[in-house]
Amino acid sequence: MPGYEVLGEEEKKEILEVLETGVLFRYGFPAQRKGRYKVQEFEQKFAEFTGRKYALAVSSGSAALKVALAALGVGFGDEVITSGFTFVATWEAILECGAVPIFCDIDDTLNLDPGELSKKITPRTKAIIPVHMLGTQARIEAIMAVADQHHIPVIEDTAQACGGFIQGKALGSFGAIGTFSFDSVKTLTTGEGGMLIMDDPELYRRSSEYHDHGHDHIGPDRGLESRSFIGFNYRMMELQGALGLAQLSKLKKMIADQMAHKNRLKKILTGIKGIRFRELVDPDGDTATFLAFSLPDENKTRALKDLGKKLWLGLVYFYENGWHYYRNWEHLLLQKTACRNGWPFQVENNIRNLTYPQDLLTRTDKRMACLLVLPINVRMDEEVFKKTEQLVVEANRI
Numbered sequence: 001m002p003g004y005e006v007l008g009e010e011e012k013k014e015i016l017e018v019l020e021t022g023v024l025f026r027y028g029f030p031a032q033r034k035g036r037y038k039v040q041e042f043e044q045k046f047a048e049f050t051g052r053k054y055a056l057a058v059s060s061g062s063a064a065l066k067v068a069l070a071a072l073g074v075g076f077g078d079e080v081i082t083s084g085f086t087f088v089a090t091w092e093a094i095l096e097c098g099a100v101p102i103f104c105d106i107d108d109t110l111n112l113d114p115g116e117l118s119k120k121i122t123p124r125t126k127a128i129i130p131v132h133m134l135g136t137q138a139r140i141e142a143i144m145a146v147a148d149q150h151h152i153p154v155i156e157d158t159a160q161a162c163g164g165f166i167q168g169k170a171l172g173s174f175g176a177i178g179t180f181s182f183d184s185v186k187t188l189t190t191g192e193g194g195m196l197i198m199d200d201p202e203l204y205r206r207s208s209e210y211h212d213h214g215h216d217h218i219g220p221d222r223g224l225e226s227r228s229f230i231g232f233n234y235r236m237m238e239l240q241g242a243l244g245l246a247q248l249s250k251l252k253k254m255i256a257d258q259m260a261h262k263n264r265l266k267k268i269l270t271g272i273k274g275i276r277f278r279e280l281v282d283p284d285g286d287t288a289t290f291l292a293f294s295l296p297d298e299n300k301t302r303a304l305k306d307l308g309k310k311l312w313l314g315l316v317y318f319y320e321n322g323w324h325y326y327r328n329w330e331h332l333l334l335q336k337t338a339c340r341n342g343w344p345f346q347v348e349n350n351i352r353n354l355t356y357p358q359d360l361l362t363r364t365d366k367r368m369a370c371l372l373v374l375p376i377n378v379r380m381d382e383e384v385f386k387k388t389e390q391l392v393v394e395a396n397r398i
């Protein structure tokens with residue numbers, strides 16, 4: 001999964017080019033920087049790669065979501081729909097804007113269920129954030145159809161699926177905005193970092209200005225004239241841009257290597273009685289970062305999880321995971337906030353009356369209780385394949 005496995009000469013060369021100029025800031029310093037604009041170049045290449053007109057690099061995937069919501073004008077009183085199986089950042093970004101996350105069940109793709117989506121839409125819904133979880137596609141075309149019918153913009157959280165496609169169209173390029181993460185465990189990594197992609201010039205201008213303290217970005221370089229709204233600092237710096245350029249050039253190969261490992265492991269695991277693999281919208285466009293599968297019931301799933309632990313095989317049981325699953329987000333369910341007056345959950349006269357019951361997503365609970373996930377690496381030790389074979393033998397004795 002992580003691009004850190006392939007850090008090498010290409011990254012060193014790009015980084016040295018930045019250090020030679022001494023310019024770490026993405027804007028300005030034209031005399032010193034010898035024509036090197038690494039973040040800008042990374043954006044251009046990323047836009048090309050994903051087939052969108054604009055790309056804006058930011059400081060993280062979390063920042064990308066916040067900037068996207070701000071660009072769409074989402075704020076206090078608004079509702080944003082997302083799935084209950086995602087990384088905490090997806091709904092943190094919604095709360096950061098003062099809006100309210102509304103959670104939707106997932107389907108066999110383990111991503112937002114388009115069939116459930118319309119039930120969650122209210123007059124307050126101002127955005128929908130489907131997440132391409134664990135490296136592969138949500139039913140984005142069906143989700144877009146529902147969203148378009150209600151004229152609600154879609155932000156695709158593609159943090160975990162950079163380099164994924166559906167019939168050749170890049171994940172992240174279906175909705176109004178696509179967001180990406182390049183944190184230290186992502187396939188394409190810049191240590192910390194993120195990206196937004198879009199086609200609409202006005203959304204791009206708003207995103208670009210918001211991520212840079214609201215400075216006007218009208219001319220060829222960063223404008224210093226005035227500001228049309230308040231922003232914040234979510235900028236990426238040149239060293240990250242340099243890393244991004246080197247890593248982007250390796251992305252296809254990394255995914256191809258992961259795919260070979262995934263196919264091999266899948267073939268081995270097919271030997272487990274009753275196993276069902278996650279549904280893939282387009283298997284050829286999978287980024288192959290994880291192999292997700294289900295067993296017929298929770299007892300069998302837990303037994304296999306324990307076997308995996310015994311064999312030191314890193315199976316993840318997301319049902320019990322505190323970072324990625326609704327029922328374990330106790331701070332959200334209890335509406336705990338760092339703010340003394342309870343914002344953004346509490347507002348004057350408590351007009352929100354928000355509730356997040358633990359059993360809100362019963363259909364998702366059923367799926368998650370029977371789900372196990374094997375992380376896939378770019379480089380995989382033969383030991384993993386041997387242990388997986390052993391797992392199959394022992395699993396069929398349960």
Ligand SMILES: Cc1ncc(COP(=O)(O)O)c(C=O)c1O
Nearest residue numbers: 060061062087089159181182183
């Ligand atoms: C689905 C999802 N969204 C957003 C993020 C946030 O990205 P970052 O860690 O770069 O802030 C992550 C990070 O893992 C993620 O998995």
